[in-house]
Amino acid sequence: MNGKKVLFVSSELVPYLPENPVSLMSYEAPRMVNSSGGQIRIFMPRYGNINERRHQLHEVIRLSGMNLVINDMDMPLIIKVASIPRERIQVYFIDNDEYFKRKATFRDSEGNLFPDNDERAIFFAKGVVETVKKLNWSPDIIHVHGWMASLLPLYLRKYYSDEPLFADSRIVTSVYGKGFEGDLDSEMINKIAFDGIDKEEISALVKPDYNNLLKVAVDHSDAVILASDELEGDLKEYIEKLSKPVLPYVSLQEAEEAYTNFYKTEVLK
Template identity: 60%
Template structure:
């Protein structure tokens, strides 16, 4: 795996957000790969709760400045970067004042999902891909963590399907028990259809609940990892119905298992 390239895309990463199973796993997967000589890049949203001064985030002018279209609106993309102390790993932050300046992550003070979480997910997916294009950095593996990042496989397979930078990239999605109640904005499928132009590609997310958003990611991935020890029976059955490699939850041999899984995907036809 030395000198291979892995792009880690996560809605949460420690130490920038509180320690959870998802934020810790995303960090440790990247850290372990990096320690073995793998070239890594980590992308996450620049949520307003992240202390920019403490973590020494700074804007990358050469990467910022483009606009992304979300639901027929031009939204400015700002890219910030920081280095995880002691690890020498760079983390790229997708930022936009409208979507990410608020001092919260997914929910308001009443614990209700933000009504624009659907657009935040679209912006994050497109922002990651456009930034990697600007970096001209072709990843061998793209590893997706968290429901907010779960539109990325769909966009890579459909909206960016002719982008040569990702032709050889294998998409891995980790499935966590990070569920939310109710649904995202029910206009999500129409907003994605605005980009894709094909209603059939958004059928899975017609009802944009947690399960369906992850099903969309699974449909458009090359492999799946169980990031949590238990996930819903619905998702488990859906994964079993796909003819793709699956890595079961790893509690002890996490480091070696992930690297072997990546390596097998890269060498597979």
């Protein structure tokens, strides 16, 4: 991976959030690329339960300040950064007081999904792209982890389809077995359509559950990684029918060799 630029976009990442399959692999995959000479950037949401003082987050004024339109509302974009010291890896945080100030990730104190999780996902996808544009950094690979990041492939391929910075970027989506129970807001499909994206492209989101979100993500990706050995419902069968490269599940111990080979032979070919 020497010299290759890889953009990692994730819902969760250790050490900023508790360890789970998404947050752990979102750390390990960039570490692998970094150690093999690749250039990396990592993006995640700045949830309110991330301790800014402990992890030394600070705002980047030159990247902040723009407004993103979400369902006809102007929402200010704030960019913060921090470093994972032992790996010398910099992480960019997408922030907005309305969407990410609350002291939790996806659910309220009673265990209910936040009603605006759909808008948070749209804001995150747009925020990542707009920030990478400001950085003027053209990635060879964009690797997506976790459902909060799952709209990024769609927005890159449709909303930002004319953006030259990403013209040659290849999108990889890792699909995890553990998602969320229930549905996001029923108006999600209309909020995305507000951005000029054809409803036929996102017809699965008539029912915005975890599996359908990931179906939209893999539909607009160039390659897929099965990041869990068991997927819920019909998701695995749906992925197996895709006419694009799919890396079967491998353990963490095998991941470095398998991911690197997949990047080189299937994604960048």
